[in-house]
Amino acid sequence: MKINESNITIMVKNMDKTISFYKMLGLKLKKRWENYYAMLAAPGVVIGLHSSDSKPKGSGDASIGFMIDNIRADEKLLTKNKEKYKVDEGGSGSYGHFKDLNGTILYFTQPKWNY
16 A cells, blocks of 8 residues: 555634634645635645534644744744643753644644754
8 A cells, every 4th residue: 555645634613714723823725625625734744624513622632743943933923813822841842832723732842953
């Protein structure tokens, strides 16, 4: 079997608002099929958005992380957009925790190593 690409799918209530949120984070809209499904990409990950009429359940124990260069600059971006954002310092780097509009757990990390 050959896998050509993979993605993580999130069930969403409002496709337009959720796409805008992920674009604000820096992801690029790769493809959209009206309000049924959309794919957004960042280096190394594709996030699929699937419309759903059910109440969002969040991501449980799963989370999606994005490695960045400046944790404080992104903290300003999120707080400017009125997103709850908490930065923790860990042994391997700084971690900024937040959620998307549907309760999916996300984080930015500024690692202490070069990648």
